Amino acid sequence: MMGERRVQQEALFYEFSLERHVPEKHLLRSIDRYVELDGLRQELAPFYSEMGRPSIDPELLIRMLIVGYCFGIRSERRLCEEVHLNLAYRWFCGLGLDGEVPDHSTFSKNRHGRFRNSDLLRRLFETVLQRCIDEDLVGGEGFAVDASLIQADASDRTRVEGTAGLPPGSAGRAVEEYLGVLDDAAFGAATEVTPKFIAPADPATRWTAAHRGPAFFAYSANYLIDTDHAIIVDVEATTAIRQAETTAAKRMVERSITRFDLYPERLIGDTAYGTAEMLNWLVNEQGIEPHIPVFDKSQHTDGTFSREDFAYDHKRDCYICPAGKELRQRQKIYRVPRPLVDEDGMMRYRASKLDCESCSLKPQCCPKAPARKIPRSIHEGARDMARDIAKTEGYRTSRCQRKKVEMLFAHLKRILKLDRLRLRGPNGARDEFHLAATAQNLRKLAMLIPMPTPTSAT
Numbered sequence: 508m509m510g511e512r513r514v515q516q517e518a519l520f521y522e523f524s525l526e527r528h529v530p531e532k533h534l535l536r537s538i539d540r541y542v543e544l545d546g547l548r549q550e551l552a553p554f555y556s557e558m559g560r561p562s563i564d565p566e567l568l569i570r571m572l573i574v575g576y577c578f579g580i581r582s583e584r585r586l587c588e589e590v591h592l593n594l595a596y597r598w599f600c601g602l603g604l605d606g607e608v609p610d611h612s613t614f615s616k617n618r619h620g621r622f623r624n625s626d627l628l629r630r631l632f633e634t635v636l637q638r639c640i641d642e643d644l645v646g647g648e649g650f651a652v653d654a655s656l657i658q659a660d661a662s663d664r665t666r667v668e669g670t671a672g673l674p675p676g677s678a679g680r681a682v683e684e685y686l687g688v689l690d691d692a693a694f695g696a697a698t699e700v701t702p703k704f705i706a707p708a709d710p711a712t713r714w715t716a717a718h719r720g721p722a723f724f725a726y727s728a729n730y731l732i733d734t735d736h737a738i739i740v741d742v743e744a745t746t747a748i749r750q751a752e753t754t755a756a757k758r759m760v761e762r763s764i765t766r767f768d769l770y771p772e773r774l775i776g777d778t779a780y781g782t783a784e785m786l787n788w789l790v791n792e793q794g795i796e797p798h799i800p801v802f803d804k805s806q807h808t809d810g811t812f813s814r815e816d817f818a819y820d821h822k823r824d825c826y827i828c829p830a831g832k833e834l835r836q837r838q839k840i841y842r843v844p845r846p847l848v849d850e851d852g853m854m855r856y857r858a859s860k861l862d863c864e865s866c867s868l869k870p871q872c873c874p875k876a877p878a879r880k881i882p883r884s885i886h887e888g889a890r891d892m893a894r895d896i897a898k899t900e901g902y903r904t905s906r907c908q909r910k911k912v913e914m915l916f917a918h919l920k921r922i923l924k925l926d927r928l929r930l931r932g933p934n935g936a937r938d939e940f941h942l943a944a945t946a947q948n949l950r951k952l953a954m955l956i957p958m959p960t961p962t963s964a965t
């Protein structure tokens with residue numbers, strides 16, 4: 508016999524427990540174990556007035572944001588609708604079945620006020636990271652660093668020529684923030700090169716075609732991760748340019764040392780971090796092994812000898828060429844002595860013209876010059892160390908571990924749907940990256956530490 512549902516939806520009284528309706532294995536149950544917001548409430552307290560109507564509980568807003576970034580719901584309007592309808596979201600946010608969900612405008616008011624003034628989202632990220640450290644998920648020996656371009660909320664249809672500068676009358680929060688970071692090495696001071704185009708709606712973004720596809724306006728999300736379990740140890744927003752990314756890498760390493768006493772033995776990165784200056788900072792200032800390919804333009808592709816064909820003799824401070832001759836720093840004697848280091852931080856080692864003229868290897872060495880010249884960076888010692896490390900077995904392992912950061916960026920874009928920013932300005936990018944990194948660490952905690960199996964009642 509065909510059944511028929513006979514349910515009275517208008518029933519007056521229900522006996523309903525949210526707790527019973529959220530599955531034991533729901534991701535939010537697992538995450539809830541690691542969300543501790545008591546300390547944050549105390550930090551926020553000075554930003555609230557002691558008089559007047561009670562505000563919306565900041566813990567509710569933070570929990571809603573965590574839900575949003577864990578499940579890729581970044582529109583605050585949609586987040587409010589989802590929390591209203593979804594029982595598990597209600598449970599996580601501490602709302603009853605008829606608990607009122609705040610209006611979406613509450614988020615922007617708090618974000619531009621108390622949350623930024625108290626640096627709340629940074630504190631939230633650090634609280635979750637501390638929990639990861641307490642759970643022994645951060646080894647602190649090997650760190651990997653990388654950056655990924657995230658499209659900015661800036662239309663390329665309204666772009667203006669970089670040489671023309673910002674149109675007169677440009678105003679708004681993003682413009683104010685842009686002016687505030689002009690001297691910051693992670694933004695305006697990262698390069699002296701004028702960008703091809705500027706986005707008047709968000710001028711701190713950078714016009715970039717780094718993916719070898721169509722160019723677009725973007726920020727860089729910089730991650731520093733611990734390679735044991737791919738926990739994000741630090742996160743930083745910068746303009747989308749390589750120099751800014753190395754600045755961010757230094758800031759993140761320094762912060763992990765000062766804030767959490769995490770002193771890595773090695774740092775893994777790609778060629779973008781292999782500049783002489785960065786390698787010198789790692790080796791000589793921080794004592795960290797660079798598992799990074801050296802950024803080296805000395806490789807010759809025309810069949811002539813490259814610099815690696817010349818051996819450096821530390822004792823005699825000279826290079827030995829394939830014909831066994833010495834290349835020294837100075838061949839001529841000037842009346843006014845010249846500095847040995849050029850303005851670009853390079854020392855030039857030159858072969859003797861006499862040696863080269865009579866050398867049978869000249870066509871393979873310097874066919875168009877009277878004598879061979881080899882530039883050597885003042886940081887070449889650090890570069891040599893990176894080259895030596897690149898020949899070890901440990902380096903091969905590091906290459907594999909570096910993929911963990913790339914996987915986090917793939918997760919960020921595909922699962923958390925952060926392939927385009929919703930907020931504008933450096934602070935908007937910073938807020939979004941901090942929330943996304945917090946969500947990724949919380950999901951990792953939930954995945955690595957399973958929920959205890961409930962014991963059956965006896």
Ligand code: SF4
Binds near residue numbers: 867873878879
């Ligand atoms: S050309 Fe000069 S530098 Fe090159 S191999 Fe011969 S002697 Fe050495």
